[in-house]
Amino acid sequence: xxxxxxxxxxxxxxxxxxxxxxxxxxxxxxxxxxxxxxxxxxxxxxxxxxxxxxxxxxxxxxxxxxxxxxxxxxxxxxxxxxxxxxxxxxxxxxxxxxxxxxxxxxxxxxxxxxxxxxxxxxxxxxxxxxxxxxxxxxxxxxxxxxxxxxxxxxxxxxxxxxxxxxxxxxxxxxxxxxxxxxxxxxxxxxxxxxxxxxxxxxxxxxxxxxxxxxxxxxxxxxxxxxxxxxxxxxxxxxxxxxxxxxxxxxxxxxxxxxxxxxxxxxxxxxxxxxxxxxxxxxxxxxxxxxxxxxxxxxxxxxxxxxxxxxxxxxxxxxxxxxxxxxxxxxxxxxxxxxxxxxxxxxxxxxxxxxxxxxxxxxxx
Numbered sequence: 418x419x420x421x422x423x424x425x426x427x428x429x430x431x432x433x434x435x436x437x438x439x440x441x442x443x444x445x446x447x448x449x450x451x452x453x454x455x456x457x458x459x460x461x462x463x464x465x466x467x468x469x470x471x472x473x474x475x476x477x478x479x480x481x482x483x484x485x486x487x488x489x490x491x492x493x494x495x496x497x498x499x500x501x502x503x504x505x506x507x508x509x510x511x512x513x514x515x516x517x518x519x520x521x522x523x524x525x526x527x528x529x530x531x532x533x534x535x536x537x538x539x540x541x542x543x544x545x546x547x548x549x550x551x552x553x554x555x556x557x558x559x560x561x562x563x564x565x566x567x568x569x570x571x572x573x574x575x576x577x578x579x580x581x582x583x584x585x586x587x588x589x590x591x592x593x594x595x596x597x598x599x600x601x602x603x604x605x606x607x608x609x610x611x612x613x614x615x616x617x618x619x620x621x622x623x624x625x626x627x628x629x630x631x632x633x634x635x636x637x638x639x640x641x642x643x644x645x646x647x648x649x650x651x652x653x654x655x656x657x658x659x660x661x662x663x664x665x666x667x668x669x670x671x672x673x674x675x676x677x678x679x680x681x682x683x684x685x686x687x688x689x690x691x692x693x694x695x696x697x698x699x700x701x702x703x704x705x706x707x708x709x710x711x712x713x714x715x716x717x718x719x720x721x722x723x724x725x726x727x728x729x730x731x732x733x734x735x736x737x738x739x740x741x742x743x744x745x746x747x748x749x750x751x752x753x754x755x756x757x758x759x760x761x762x763x764x765x766x767x768x769x770x771x772x773x774x775x776x777x778x779x780x781x
Contacts, residue, residue, distance in 0.1 A: 500555060500556065501553065501554055501555050501556065502519075502556060503519035503520045503522070503550075504520055505519075505520055506518070506519055506547045506548075506550050506551040507547065508540075508543045508544060508547050510537060513537065514534035514535060514536065514537065515534070515535040515536070515537060515539065515540065515543040516532060516533070516534055516535070517533065517543060517546050517547045517550065519550060524546070524550065524568075526572055526575055527572065528572075529575070529579065531575070533546075533571060533572075533575070535571075536771065538709060538771040538772045538773065539767075539770070539771045539772075540772070541767055541770065541771075542567070542571075542767045542768060542770075542771075545567055545767050546567045546568065546571065549564075549565055549566075549567050549568065550565075550568075553565075563757075563760075566760050566761065566763075566764040567764050567767065567768075570685055570686065570689055570764050570765070570768055571768065573685040573688070573689075574681045574682045574684075574685035574686075574768065575681070576588065577589060577592070577681040577684055577685055578681035581681065589677065589684065592676075592684060592688050593673060593676045593677055595688075596676060596687065596688065596691055596697055596700075597669060597672065597673060597676075597697075599691050599695065599696065599697040600664060600668075600669060600672060600697055601653055601661050601662075601663050601664065602653060602661050602695075603653060603695075603696050603697055603698050604694065604695040604696045604733060605629075605632065605633050605636060605696045605698045605699055605732065605733070606633060606650070606651075606652045606653045606654070606698070607652070607653060607654040607661070608626055608629045608630065608633075608652055608654060608655045608656060609625050609626050609629065609656055609736075610626070610655075610656030610657070611624075611626055611656060612624030612625070612626050612627070617743060619739075619742075625735075625736065625739050626656070628735055628739070629735055629736075632732050632735055633652065633698075636698050636699060636702050636732065637650045637698065639702055639706070639720075639724075640698060640701060640702060640705075643705065643715045643716050643717075643720075644675065644701060644702075644705045644712075644715065645668075645671050645672065645675060648667075648668055648671055648672075649665060649668070650664065650668070650698070651664060651665065672697075672701075675701075678711060679704075679710075679711065679712055680710045680711060680712075682710070682768050682769055683704050683708055683710055683711070683712045683769055685768065686700075686703075686704050686708075686764075686765040686768045686769045687700050687701065687704050687765075689761055689764065689765050690703050690704065690729070690761065690762060690765045693733075693757075693758055693761035693762065694729065694730075694732075694733035694758065694761075694762070695733065696732070696733050699729050699732050699733050700765075702724055702729075703724060703726075703729045703762065703765060703766065704765065704769050706720060706721065706722065706723060706724040707721075707722050707724065707766050707769055707770045708769040708770065708771075709769070709770060709771035709772070709773045710769070712769070722770060725766075726759060726762045726763050726766050727759075729762045730755065730758045730759055730762055733758065734755070734758065737751065737754075
C-alpha cells in the first residue's frame, strides 16, 4: 500500500509544478481595495471685490442695456422698411411738369430730396414710374436698383443736370471719357473670322460673320447718315488681329462733341445703354432714334422710334443667341441676362422718348 501511494504522489507532482509555473502575478505589490472618501470641497470662489462708485455701476448698466436698446432700434427700423407707407400712387400735372405722388406726398430724389419733376411731353415715363412704385410692397425694395430701374435712371439724369447747373461739369466729362472707351472695343464691331466650308450656318444660309456684318452695317449706316455725318466707322476686330484697332483720326473727336452736346436725360440714357450692351453704337442709335430732344433732331419722322428695345437687345446679343441656338441655353443664366437687357434698354427708351411737344396731361 505504501508503494502504491508513493507512485500516485509521483504522478501528481509534475502537474502541481506546472500549475505553479502558469500562475504568475502581473504586479509586485499586493492587491488592495480602493478606499472611497467623500468629496469635501470649499465651494465656489468668492466674487471679486467691486468698487462702490456709482459711476461704475451706471456704466455697467449702460453697457448691458446697450445691445438690447440697439436691437430695439434695429427692429423698429426694419419694421418700418418692411412696410409700405403709401397706398395709392397717382400722376399729377401742375406748374409745367408731371409729378408722381405717393398718397399726398410727391416722389423725391433720395439724396437731394428734390421733387422729381418730369416734362409734360413724357407721359409714358411718368405713368411707368408710377407703376414701378405701385408694384413695390415695402420701402426697403425701393433701395434695390434692379426693382426701380426708372427711378435710378431719372435720378441719374437729375444729378447730371444739377452738376451742369453748378458750372463744374465734372460728371459729364467723366461719363464722356468712360463712354469713349467703348468706341475702340464696341461689341457690334467685333467680328469672328470669315466662315469656312465647315462652319455652321442658319436657316437663311448665313454664317455668324454674315449676321454680324449685316447688323453692324445697318447701325453704322444710320449713325453716319443722321447722327455723325461724314464719319467712317471701321470694325475693330474682324478675325485677323488679336488686339482691337482704333478708329481713324477725327472720329473720336466728333463722337466726343456729340456726347458733350446731349441733354442730361439723353446722356444718362446713353450711359446706361452702353454699359448694359457693351456697345456705344447701339446706345447712340437707340437714343438718337427715340429721343425727342437734340439727339434725334436730324432723324426724319418716318424713322423716328423705328428702332425698338427688342431690336437693340437682339443687336447686342448676336453671338450669344447664335451659340444658344446651337448648344442650348443655360438655365437661370441666358434668360436672366436677356430680361436684364430688356429692362435696361426699356428704361432708356422711356427716359428719352416723348411726344415731341404734344402735351397729353393738361397742366394746372
